[in-house]
Amino acid sequence: MAETLHTQRVFSGIKPSGGLTLGNYLGAIQRFVDMQNTDIETIYCVVDLHAITVWQDPSELRHATRELVAAYVASGLDTSKSIIFNQSQVPAHAELGWIFNCVARMGWMNRMTQFKEKAGKNAEAVSLGLYAYPSLMAADILAYKATHVPVGEDQKQHVELTRDIAAKFNHDFKVPDFFPITEPIIEGASTRVMGLRDGTKKMSKSGASDMDRINMTDSAELIVKKFKKAKSDAEPLPESVEGLKDRPEARNLVNIYASLSGRTSESVIEEYAGAQWGRFKPALADLAVSVLEPISTEMSRLMQDPAEIDKILAEGSAKANAIAQPVLEDVYDIVGFIRGQQWPR
Ligand code: AQP
Numbered sequence: 001m002a003e004t005l006h007t008q009r010v011f012s013g014i015k016p017s018g019g020l021t022l023g024n025y026l027g028a029i030q031r032f033v034d035m036q037n038t039d040i041e042t043i044y045c046v047v048d049l050h051a052i053t054v055w056q057d058p059s060e061l062r063h064a065t066r067e068l069v070a071a072y073v074a075s076g077l078d079t080s081k082s083i084i085f086n087q088s089q090v091p092a093h094a095e096l097g098w099i100f101n102c103v104a105r106m107g108w109m110n111r112m113t114q115f116k117e118k119a120g121k122n123a124e125a126v127s128l129g130l131y132a133y134p135s136l137m138a139a140d141i142l143a144y145k146a147t148h149v150p151v152g153e154d155q156k157q158h159v160e161l162t163r164d165i166a167a168k169f170n171h172d173f174k175v176p177d178f179f180p181i182t183e184p185i186i187e188g189a190s191t192r193v194m195g196l197r198d199g200t201k202k203m204s205k206s207g208a209s210d211m212d213r214i215n216m217t218d219s220a221e222l223i224v225k226k227f228k229k230a231k232s233d234a235e236p237l238p239e240s241v242e243g244l245k246d247r248p249e250a251r252n253l254v255n256i257y258a259s260l261s262g263r264t265s266e267s268v269i270e271e272y273a274g275a276q277w278g279r280f281k282p283a284l285a286d287l288a289v290s291v292l293e294p295i296s297t298e299m300s301r302l303m304q305d306p307a308e309i310d311k312i313l314a315e316g317s318a319k320a321n322a323i324a325q326p327v328l329e330d331v332y333d334i335v336g337f338i339r340g341q342q343w344p345r
Helices: 022-036 058-074 092-101 106-110 113-122 128-142 153-172 220-229 248-261 265-272 277-303 306-335
Strands: 009-014 041-046 082-086 148-150 183-185
Touching: 009 022, 009 128, 022 041, 022 058, 022 148, 022 248, 022 277, 041 058, 041 306, 058 082, 058 277, 058 306, 082 306, 092 128, 092 306, 106 128, 106 153, 113 128, 113 153, 128 153, 148 153, 153 183, 220 277, 248 265, 248 277, 265 277, 277 306
Parallel strands: 009 041, 009 148, 041 082, 148 183
Antiparallel strands: none
16 A cells, blocks of 8 residues: 555556557456546546657547547546546646656666667657657656556556665655655556467557457447457367366467456356357457446437537546645655745636
8 A cells, every 4th residue: 555644546548549449448447447436536538648649640649539428428437536637738748747757767768668669769759758658657646646547457667667766766855755765556366468360469559459458449240250260279169267277279268258247257256167269259249348338329419419528527637626726736846846926827
């Protein structure tokens, strides 16, 4: 458990960088909903500043931003319980992000594996924003002094960097405990949903093949087709989860089933021990359709009223700003910036 000094607060976000996948749903959104239903304050962001670290067509970005809000709400996030907003409407993120660029060390950033994966062999040509992304992510979290961040396994290293930035800021400016040392919450059977065509690579919005992922807006027919064509292996399902150890595709499909049904992988294996893929895959597809279809239907309904979605974002941004701005003002005072009459803005 993180700091007792700080009020418990959850922050997390998703990039509007394309259509949402089952990985985003199981690794993040489903868990955002679970956390909303606890006593802890929950803040969920559409991190549009992060999305533009790679090229986004402006009208597609607007669409993806609204669609992400629609997915949040259709999946069960409730604006009376959670703050839902887009990052660019709260200037504290970018302003604190700059300060953290000056706190984080080059050596720390050079160790970020996600940058290496995303930049690939093309590191010289990618944006500076992609490289600096983790310090903006630290600002997203710490602008709210969030104590807990539900994320998928792929974001663990970035939350660790957030902890390092918080500790260095607290130390350098001699303000012990100003920022909390945030805890990542990485739990459940789907902390890393893998691709359907390659069980060794994460399912991703921007992955090259659409058949590798389930999109939250896919039709029932397409979901069934994708699971039918999902890579598996020649063996039936094993008698115990240990038998999935060297079978990445099989393990992934079992984990997806477990998360979608709110069960453990053990209990899924107990039910399907010895089953052939011809039995398991249709059951998995039916389950996925039963979970995703009501959500995508509600998403399309919400998307018919973009003004209502923009209103959710405006109201959420005002609430987010009311928390983040005083934190930023304290940071400015701590750092030694002079604040004139326009503050508080
Ligand atoms: N495959 C996944 N399994 C489990 N969790 C996942 N998340 C993403 N993919 C998986 C979790 O979703 C949250 C938001 O992620 P994001 O969209 O902000 O960034 P990302 O991790 O880079 O997602 P993508 O789909 O891979 O986007 P692109 O392709 O645009 O880079 C995070 O909590 C993440 O862990």
